[in-house]
Amino acid sequence: IMDFRAEDHQHIRYNPLKGEWILVSPHRMKRPWSGQVEDVTEDDVPEFDPQNPLCPGVKRASGEVNPKYESTFAFPNDFPALLDDVPSPSESDDPLFQMGSAKGHCRVLCFHPKSNVTLPVMTLQEIRTVIDRWIEEMQTLSEKFDWVQIFENKGSMMGCSNPHPHCQIWSSSFLPNEARIKDQYQREYFQKYNKPLLMDYVKKEINKKERIVVENCHWVVVVPFWATWPFETMILPKEHFKRFTDLKNIHKDSLADIIKKITTKYDNLFRVSFPYSMGWHGAPTGSKMKEDANHWVFHGIYYPPLLRSATVKKFMVGYELLAQAQRDLTPEQAAERLRNLSTVHYKQENK
Amino acid sequence: IMDFRAEDHQHIRYNPLKGEWILVSPHRMKRPWSGQVEDVTEDDVPEFDPQNPLCPGVKRASGEVNPKYESTFAFPNDFPALLDDVPSPSESDDPLFQMGSAKGHCRVLCFHPKSNVTLPVMTLQEIRTVIDRWIEEMQTLSEKFDWVQIFENKGSMMGCSNPHPHCQIWSSSFLPNEARIKDQYQREYFQKYNKPLLMDYVKKEINKKERIVVENCHWVVVVPFWATWPFETMILPKEHFKRFTDLKNIHKDSLADIIKKITTKYDNLFRVSFPYSMGWHGAPTGSKMKEDANHWVFHGIYYPPLLRSATVKKFMVGYELLAQAQRDLTPEQAAERLRNLSTVHYKQENK
Ligand SMILES: O=P(O)(O)O[C@H]1O[C@H](CO)[C@@H](O)[C@H](O)[C@H]1O
Ligand SMILES: O=P(O)(O)O[C@H]1O[C@H](CO)[C@@H](O)[C@H](O)[C@H]1O
Numbered sequence: 180i181m182d183f184r185a186e187d188h189q190h191i192r193y194n195p196l197k198g199e200w201i202l203v204s205p206h207r208m209k210r211p212w213s214g215q216v217e218d219v220t221e222d223d224v225p226e227f228d229p230q231n232p233l234c235p236g237v238k239r240a241s242g243e244v245n246p247k248y249e250s251t252f253a254f255p256n257d258f259p260a261l262l263d264d265v266p267s268p269s270e271s272d273d274p275l276f277q278m279g280s281a282k283g284h285c286r287v288l289c290f291h292p293k294s295n296v297t298l299p300v301m302t303l304q305e306i307r308t309v310i311d312r313w314i315e316e317m318q319t320l321s322e323k324f325d326w327v328q329i330f331e332n333k334g335s336m337m338g339c340s341n342p343h344p345h346c347q348i349w350s351s352s353f354l355p356n357e358a359r360i361k362d363q364y365q366r367e368y369f370q371k372y373n374k375p376l377l378m379d380y381v382k383k384e385i386n387k388k389e390r391i392v393v394e395n396c397h398w399v400v401v402v403p404f405w406a407t408w409p410f411e412t413m414i415l416p417k418e419h420f421k422r423f424t425d426l427k428n429i430h431k432d433s434l435a436d437i438i439k440k441i442t443t444k445y446d447n448l449f450r451v452s453f454p455y456s457m458g459w460h461g462a463p464t465g466s467k468m469k470e471d472a473n474h475w476v477f478h479g480i481y482y483p484p485l486l487r488s489a490t491v492k493k494f495m496v497g498y499e500l501l502a503q504a505q506r507d508l509t510p511e512q513a514a515e516r517l518r519n520l521s522t523v524h525y526k527q528e529n530k
Numbered sequence: 531i532m533d534f535r536a537e538d539h540q541h542i543r544y545n546p547l548k549g550e551w552i553l554v555s556p557h558r559m560k561r562p563w564s565g566q567v568e569d570v571t572e573d574d575v576p577e578f579d580p581q582n583p584l585c586p587g588v589k590r591a592s593g594e595v596n597p598k599y600e601s602t603f604a605f606p607n608d609f610p611a612l613l614d615d616v617p618s619p620s621e622s623d624d625p626l627f628q629m630g631s632a633k634g635h636c637r638v639l640c641f642h643p644k645s646n647v648t649l650p651v652m653t654l655q656e657i658r659t660v661i662d663r664w665i666e667e668m669q670t671l672s673e674k675f676d677w678v679q680i681f682e683n684k685g686s687m688m689g690c691s692n693p694h695p696h697c698q699i700w701s702s703s704f705l706p707n708e709a710r711i712k713d714q715y716q717r718e719y720f721q722k723y724n725k726p727l728l729m730d731y732v733k734k735e736i737n738k739k740e741r742i743v744v745e746n747c748h749w750v751v752v753v754p755f756w757a758t759w760p761f762e763t764m765i766l767p768k769e770h771f772k773r774f775t776d777l778k779n780i781h782k783d784s785l786a787d788i789i790k791k792i793t794t795k796y797d798n799l800f801r802v803s804f805p806y807s808m809g810w811h812g813a814p815t816g817s818k819m820k821e822d823a824n825h826w827v828f829h830g831i832y833y834p835p836l837l838r839s840a841t842v843k844k845f846m847v848g849y850e851l852l853a854q855a856q857r858d859l860t861p862e863q864a865a866e867r868l869r870n871l872s873t874v875h876y877k878q879e880n881k
Pocket of ligand 1: 254420493494495497498499683688689690691
């Protein structure tokens with residue numbers, strides 16, 4: 180009988196943050212690809228477009244005119260999915276027809292005045308400014324809202340409706356599913372082991388080394404053991420922060436460095452501006468700010484859709500939607516590929 | 531202060547099958563669309579393509595030659611994500627690095643010898659034959675496997691790598707996440723109310739009427755109260771079946787009728803071959819066949835990605851992946867639109 184080898188033999192892996200399993204089928208990388216091929220991400224974005232509502236000095240749908248900003252710029256989303264001032268549904272005692280109140284606020288944060296730059300080609304100082312702005316937004320919004328979700332949808336493959344470098348910030352009066360589930364699993368782990376799950380995890384990954392993509396003094400990027408998307412990564416801190424707002428200047432500088440490195444590696448993987456959704460998770464805020472949150476560890480998450488090339492993505496469809504997420508290459512294989520890539524961006528190689 | 535109206539005011543809704551919430555933001559339908567536009571699903575598929583491994587008489591990657599089948603045809607997937615004969619990982623006592631054994635089998639079932647037909651344009655008798663074959667496959671595979679997932683990925687938007695009408699059947703030694711979660715929530719409901727959750731649900735929907743799309747003697751199609759995808763639907767039985775294999779001939783005929791109706795309405799919505807992932811869920815099988823399964827109700831699920839038109843889909847990205855699923859139009863609005871559509875297919879209108 181053969182010995183089990185994770186890189187050859189299908190198996191399932193457990194995600195201890197969510198209580199879910201993922202199916203890993205590494206032998207499937209061998210199949211030829213005959214599925215849908217995507218358009219290559221556009222490369223010819225103009226630096227300034229007078230029709231683009233995210234550009235400096237342009238009039239937005241709301242009628243407001245953007246300032247001629249020279250660094251970052253934050254403003255309320257003109258088509259928000261979450262409004263602050265809406266009536267609440269009345270209570271129902273039928274367990275099958277439960278509605279709840281949802282209040283919130285949606286903001287947009289532009290990273291840079293130019294439409295044709297992305298985080299990996301921005302300077303460390305420019306990225307550091309984005310981090311400062313993220314933390315300021317967190318600080319303000321977390322006074323009022325229980326959850327503040329900062330996220331970046333990058334690339335049209337991720338439904339991003341605007342090429343200008345920006346992220347969104349959706350704040351809500353409720354804990355969204357992902358937050359609630361991660362809160363629960365981290366809490367249970369802490370109760371059992373008296374240590375935060377992700378601090379235990381990052382220490383073990385630093386020892387094991389096989390899933391580390393890049394690290395610096397304060398941060399480690401790993402392809403998590405339970406990664407769902409082919410090149411999914413997590414940015415984990417080496418010391419325990421519960422929230423984005425816990426970071427000191429030195430950690431922020433160092434975070435800018437690690438963001439530049441991981442996003443550069445991503446672009447270098449298929450020599451294309453790499454699409455992804457990314458975001459930050461930390462302890463709940465608002466009315467939950469005073470609750471004990473020692474089980475929470477602040478971290479970043481990248482969910483990139485590409486699988487085989489710049490034009491072949493992973494589809495989370497039939498089996499994934501109806502049964503369980505499935506991946507082809509192993510997290511260790513993905514980490515190795517990303518680890519071996521340069522931290523010099525392919526467009527800046529000759530500079 | 532305004533009265534709450536679900537069709538105007540954002541709120542969250544509870545999915546009692548999964549313990550999850552969904553954010554409904556109906557006011558967001560008003561925003562202009564500036565995001566990615568998809569290609570229209572191809573319409574010019576040839577009836578027969580000698581290069582297509584799903585066509586009758588064609589040689590597949592395995593070297594096998596398909597029979598010149600005249601109705602349905604089932605065979606083992608040549609590039610299976612699940613294999614039956616693989617070594618199992620050894621046990622780990624580290625809660626953060628848990629792997630489990632996964633064995634399984636993947637099959638493909640062609641619905642029809644012609645590549646250029648789809649379920650809605652097939653005859654009732656042809657659809658009935660597909661149902662018979664689904665049930666035969668379930669019967670055989672459920673002897674050995676704890677979960678048998680029949681699913682159809684339709685359209686290149688759903689990563690479908692072949693236009694020939696077909697579905698896949700992935701069987702596994704383990705209960706996938708979706709099955710495990712639905713098992714748990716249905717079980718808890720049954721313990722509390724002594725009735726199957728979905729039988730209670732279907733009765734209430736029949737009374738309420740507002741989310742019904744189409745019904746016949748034995749089946750009801752609803753946009754569930756907790757629908758995630760814009761035009762998501764469920765096929766629910768009017769009497770209690772636990773598994774696909776419980777259906778009698780009369781229910782199978784009637785299921786063919788309801789499948790033809792819902793898929794026809796889907797195609798008529800944007801006058802295009804409507805992409806979706808769909809599949810069937812019923813009580814676990816294999817080693818779980820002898821366990822009590824009264825809490826389970828057999829049902830079908832359609833997850834279609836389109837939102838506004840044949841080329842504008844809903845992206846489940848940043849906020850959805852990192853926080854919570856979000857929808858624009860309400861389930862009641864979606865049901866009304868589908869309900870008002872003809873059950874005569876737009877391509878067969880003049881016949
Ligand atoms: O087997 P196919 O059609 O090549 O593959 C498709 O369906 C599978 C099952 O949902 C998914 O895992 C793949 O990502 C998708 O491309
Ligand atoms: O707000 P945008 O960029 O128009 O919209 C995009 O991101 C949102 C948040 O993840 C999603 O709800 C939308 O489906 C997606 O198209």
